[in-house]
Amino acid sequence: MAIARMQGGPLDGQLLPLEDPEMDRLILPYSETQVVYERAGAPENTGSDDGPTEAVFRFVEAEDDIVPERDDENDPW
Numbered sequence: 001m002a003i004a005r006m007q008g009g010p011l012d013g014q015l016l017p018l019e020d021p022e023m024d025r026l027i028l029p030y031s032e033t034q035v036v037y038e039r040a041g042a043p044e045n046t047g048s049d050d051g052p053t054e055a056v057f058r059f060v061e062a063e064d065d066i067v068p069e070r071d072d073e074n075d076p077w
Contacts, residue, residue: 002043002053009035009059021046021053033064 002021006014010030021043027036037057044054 002055004037005054005056006037007040007056007058009037009062011035011037012059018053018055021055023055026057030062033062035062036060 002018004016004018004026006012006016011028016026016028024039025036026038027034036059038060040056040058042055045051046053
């Protein structure tokens with residue numbers, strides 16, 4: 001199993017399963033658009049006994065503008 005560690009953009013800080021640790025680009029659905037992340041550097045923890053393989057992916061772009069919507073416009077928080 002491999003893990004994609006997301007940096008920047010709307011998925012910042014999230015870990016996602018990665019089918020192939022050699023993937024260079026991820027295009028993921030987000031709300032009503034898509035976001036694009038690219039791998040930054042080589043995969044880490046590739047040994048058999050050092051945990052799951054991890055690859056860092058950095059935010060590149062979104063297909064459309066991402067505007068977070070609030071559930072209640074009158075809520076100040």
